Amino acid sequence: MRTMAYGSWPSPIDAALAAAHDGHPEWLGLVGDETWWTEPRPQEGGRRTLVRRRADSGEESLLPAPWNVRSRVIEYGGHPWAGAVRAGRPLVVFVHFADQRLYRYEPGGEPRPLTPVSPVGGGLRWAEPRLDLERGEVWCVLEEFTGAGPGDLRRVAAAVPLDGSAAEDRGAVRELTAERHRFVTGPRLSPDGRRAAWLAWDHPRMPWDGTELIVADVTADGTLRGARTVAGGPAESVAQADWAADGSLLYASDRSGWWNLYRDGTPLCPREEEFGGPLWKLGHRWFAPLDSGLIAVVHGRGAKALGTLDPETGEITDTAGPWSEFEPTLAAHGDRVVAVGAGPRSGYEVVELDTGTGRTRVIGARHTDPVDPALYPEPQVRTFTGPGGREVHAHVYPPHHPGVTAPDGAAAPYVVRAHGGPTGRAPLVLDLEIAYFTSRGIGVAEVNYGGSTGYGREYRDRLREQWGVVDVEDCAAVALALAEEGTADRGRLAISGGSAGGWTSAASLTRTDVYACGTVRYPILDLTGWGTGETHDFESRYLEGLVGPLAEVPERYAARSPAEHADRISAPFLLLQGLDDVICPPVQCERFLARIAGRGVPHAYLTFAGEGHGFRKAETLVRALEAELSLYAQVFGLDVAGIQQLELMT
Template identity: 55%
Template sequence: MTTRPLPYGSWPSPIDAAAVAQHEAAPRWPAALAEEVWWAESRPAEGGRVALRRTWLDRPGAAVETVLPAPWNARTRVHEYGGRPYVLTRGTAGPVAVFSEFGDQRLYRYSPGADTAPRPLTPDPDVPCAHRYAELIVGPGGEEVWCVREAHTGPAPTDVTRSIVAVPLDGSAAGDPDAIRTVARDQHFLACPRLSPDGRRLSWISWDHPHMPWEATLLRVATVREGRAETVHTVAGGEDEAVVQAEWMDPATLCCVTDPGGWWNPHQVSLTEDGGVEREPVNLVRRPEEFGGPLWQLGSRWSVPLHDGRIAAVHGRASTRVGLVSPASGEIVDAATPHTEWWGGLALAGTAGDTLLGVAAAPAVAPEVVAVSLTDGSWRSLSRPRGSGEARDAPYAQWLPRPEARVFTGTDERDVHANVYPPHNPEHSAPRNERPPYVVWVHGGPTGRAPMIHDLEVAYFTSRGIGVVAVNYGGSTGFGRAYRERLRANWGIVDVQDCVSVARALVEEGAADPARLAIRGGSAGGWTAAVALTGTSTFRCGTIKFPVLDLVGWRTGETHDFESRYLESLVGPWPQTKQRYEDRSPVRRAESITAPFVLLQGLEDEICPPVQCERFLERLRGRGIPHAYLAFEGEQHGFRLESTIRAALHAELSLYAQVFGFTTNTPTVELRP
């Protein structure tokens, strides 16, 4: 096809902000009752709510239906980042879903075959949303759900206690808080409660401040007597070791994902009759690959034991696959699907448990719920039905970028991983000798990773002639403990250096215009973008979304309990290194910023509250730097409303157009000094 030359950035594209917002309706958390498969799915067009959807394995061509009607919103606020918000069990009239309702954080029971509306299972606390529930499992006998309960007990963000509790399914606790039984208490944080197949033992993961769950956790096992955990043993984990998942293989054996060797590998833990450890955990697959990830959300399952003794596991470096592990040999046989990224949401389905469920994607495949037969290896998409194993063009397939995973050389000759998305448009090209603008995307966390997948938000820019490079800077997961610990005491240094190194490398290769480089990020990525704009001259402008801007404020009460001491590892001990906190904070260096920017913030954000943005802008007042501040009602940490997603994209593109000198047909956002 002959392409028409137009300046980079001004290429017409059918991928508009509304299409991006609709694309955000991605599936999560698959679960099954025999042949019936459910999952959670966000709905930006419905106020950002999370719906529950379902289909059936044994009904070829069955439509996907929404089970939980609007305005119900299956989303938990435990740790503010939430996690798996529901569990399935069986009732007299068919399947029953027990879920956390976002609006009041109570647990509700809903049977689509019998109930006209969900019925509450937990009481309404005196302080709204003071009790929150996540990672639900069905208790022994099927008459209770057991889960992690987070109780907010005072005005400070750190006034929080957590426990594993049992909630009766008969609804008796809705009006009687005493009907909820405490099963186990432990350290300040709890995750991954799992009952042994015979119901006699309970395992869980715990950790305490100042550690984060990817730094140091403990795997506990207790005997269950009269519905309570007794005689607790520590069977894995410790200092400089993080257990991130554990599942029962049989009543005396656990498979846990932990990293004493520097990589999250599956280990087998054999227990004695009294619940102690028979021997040290045995690494089943000693590979320099990750079989787990950071516990930002409760309920992730990167591995699932199978009935035949094998283990289904998500694994890889940078990208991930799903394979079947033979514990005796360590051999892995990967599923033959086109997906290059699998999330930690595995589950078993089918009457015989012979189907593996997961959420997967690829550069040309949008995230979807995938069912893989454990019998013959065939696969099919459940959330986007098509023939078994059949490929299908992704939305806007011709307009998607052609990404490449790269390893760049950074400061001190260290490797820096990044995904490069060059501009691509099937109908347009750029004038000869023009280099494209590039935007460095910085993921959040900072203990996280930018996967290389079908992403219409990336394509929104690349299809208009703006390159994107997503940098997995030092501190990212997917590359082993040593790589993610590069950020220890170096947040705001290593991450910025790595982003600058990648941007400059693209310029030196002739792939990017040195005068048209930008940086953007949200949350921890917003921090890195702000530090880069206040501390380097590499970027001509930036997009800063719901950021950390003041380390001192963040450390002294301006964030939630989960991350309230995260800076101890990222920056240094408090208050001994207070000067370091002050010196690195963009709010203390606002006078050094010279580049235009847009600042985007949710007004209900409990993690990175708007007060930090307001403080930063006050320090910037009178400096003459063109900028725009957009604050959104009804948004928390990360944008979920369709109107917000559209407005944020328009503001970002408008910034680049004004600074880089190209025209667009999208609304212009005024940049005021």
């Protein structure tokens, strides 16, 4: 055991290793008895491929580069593929990211387009496809741009012919419903095929504020008639709906203050736990009904477990295993449930649960230790006290290395991480980016500040009209508490975050003196600009709930925007931005930097061509992570070798 100063510990976890393990399996589905999913390829430009788990020969990666299975509907995307078995062979449809066209694919052949390219605005986009082989159609969500502006668009449920007749003819796409709502999810058919259910909402609400659960009759010609709202409303969020095998309608609603499960309006398992979550992507599934009448559920308070709910008794049997978190992507067939789970010592894996025996096993993307697991972070789940005595939830990752210790009495440098969203949550899973820091002697604290999901609607609503206040205060409360107890060095605290977390990081640097430096990734920096046309349609009215209506409280937008108060920043910072980002566009960073020009604040601005909102390319991830470490090394006085030094300008 060597004694070395915090931040100077040697580690085999380099940025390239962390980048290679960025991302995880997503969008599970069943094609016959086979489990399929999408999986990232950071080393191949960040594309996502389709993976098939064959019963006889294990995993098979399909669709080589440049195919990229990813939808851009509402920019955050949605379930991008669907499959079925026809004539004994898989038939799959998927969305290709580059042109957003829907393609038909049969393994062994080449993908063929099913939808046209639109010359208008952002084009035609598709999500949540579902195959209707009897009608020879793909039912899905259509997002259609009608002009060049980010808000010039419409969304409806539509049916695309499987024979390719719409590949050059927009008129061959059949719209299933009238255009009644700004946002819709894909329709789900009842077991008898006579009814369809979907979710809808309108500006200025976000789906976690309030959605409507709509049911319609399916006519003989395959159109949806008699649409009526059966649950939800302006102040009730229905996160998911589906049909049970007996034809009853299941849905997750937060009418009690928690996303709980209901069957035809009756609560099945009333608990102060979440059985749903924020619908950032169309097609997220927190529950899946089984043919037996049981329901597979992803549920919990904070961390999410996988369990099986008996709707007759309200009892849940949770899955045993090393997984502390499960993603909102489930598929079920017969007695089988497949899910994506991870834990503090394992990455995300594709897990199969046999509900008949209770047996679980990993069937895909199996975790293998890229380094000695003794180097993995050792998280602490903690609750801190924020202003007014409110609870603040956080995961604390102290510096950890099996062969190194710090000098007696020394306090560690710490990075406080603010998650994106802000309606989101930091999961309790193995993250090699965190290990990159902790194995070098730098602590990390992930703060699930007020506004985060997983702790009920009251906790989530703390951020209403308080964005830039509550999130900043809660992160500072955790940082200062760690310093006061001697865990963290008060003079060596940093703040870091991306997207909404980038906002919190920048706002923290302008509103507090807690941090010695900060890392700000693809952020929101100017509320007035962002709320008046500088972002995409989905979040274009988000600030009305987070800050207040611009017309009524314009001074609040100015008072909280980091771009308006750049003169308050004295701490060094790193700004990272993708040049193709349409959610938080580069113009926000450019405006911010113009206002600190000549003020002598050490900073660096790194931009990345071909990157959008959230980095996906391995080379980008490496450069960004090494630049962040270099910033901390320079500001905290750390002895770090083997990385490119970040040049700070003034």
